[in-house]
Amino acid sequence: MPDALSPIAAFARAHDPDRFLCALFAPAERREALFTLIAYNHELARAREAARTPLLALMRLQWWRDAIGDAVAGKPPRRHEVAAPLHAALGAGLLDPDALLAMADAREAEAEEGGIPSEPALAAYLRGSAGGFAVAAGRLLGAEGPALARLQAAGAVFGLAGILRSVPALAGQGRCLLPLDRLAERELVPEAVIAEPDLATPVVAAMAASGLAEARALHPRPPRTAIAAALPLVLARRDLRRLAAGRAVPAARGLGDRLAVARAGLLGWI
Structure with a gap:
């Protein structure tokens, strides 16, 4: 029930x-730290959305880097609904500060003038942002070595699905994260997609088909305790299948999506 959740869990x-x-399938003793990681990732993701200019977005990202530095240095936590639990999780050694800083660094790509230039640049951004989240979550939950690399790949695919399904929402914010080279193949520019998101449907479908092929080939196989870090891949596959077929992803998750996550979480097989 919502009133049984901690403040950071409710935020997540x-x-x-x-x-x-997906975090509900994490061990109970790690769940609050995972909710905190989710909340931190959200704050990074909204840095560009909430800022009027790219410079202000970069300043927001630096604020979070400084908040992490404060925790590492043993300084008091900043007064913020996410910074305080993040400070506590770092102080308890549950989250890796270097992984959190890398997630913030990756988000700088969203503040670049002119958009994301190419599909390889988009892939690098996704490995650092959504992939970085998956790595941080995996470490929190006991994954290590090759399992972390597989989680990063799975997280990047989830991030791709998120960008593709959010083209209309991003356009409403005056943003487009589709790579310029893929847009150019259809003689499109970001401004055209922002003005009329449906123009990007063929680009989205083609990128979703490629992402789906990659998603189907991925089998993260984390330790049982870290299954929650891999579960977003279940939703990514389902979303990419819809998008590749030219269908929109529903704004709210249906029963089928939730059951697919539950089945994978309980069986431990992604």
């Missing part, structure tokens, strides 16, 4: 329900 549920759902 409100702002990132997909990852919140």
Whole structure:
């Protein structure tokens, strides 16, 4: 029930329900730290959305880097609903500060003038952002070595699905994260997609088909305790299948999506 959730869990549920759902399959003693990681990732993701200019977005990202530095240095936590639990999780040694800093660094790509230039640049951004989240979550839950590399790949695919399904929402914010080279293949530019998101449907479908092929080939195989870090891949496959067929992803998760996550979480097989 919502009133049984901690404040940081409620924040994670409100702002990132997909990852919140997956986090429910984490060991109970690691769940609050995972909710905190989800909340931190949300704050990084909204840095560009909430800023009027790229420079302000970079300043927001630096604020979070400084908050992490404060925790590492043993300084008091900053007064913020996410910074305080993040400070506590870092102080308890549950989250890796270097992984959190790398996630913030990756988000700088969203503040670049002119958009994301190429598909390889988009892939690098996804490995650092959504992939970086998966690595941080995996470490929190006991994954190590090759399992972390597989989780990063799975997280990047989830991030790709998120960008593709969010083209209309991003356009409403005056943003487009589709790579310029893929847009150019259809004689499109970001401004055209922002003005009329449906123009990007063929680009989205083609990129989703490629992402789906990659997603189907991925089998993260984390330790049982870290299954929650891999579960977003279940939703990514389902979303990419819809997008590749030219269908929109529903704004709210249906029963089928939730059951697919639950089945994978309980069986431990992604």
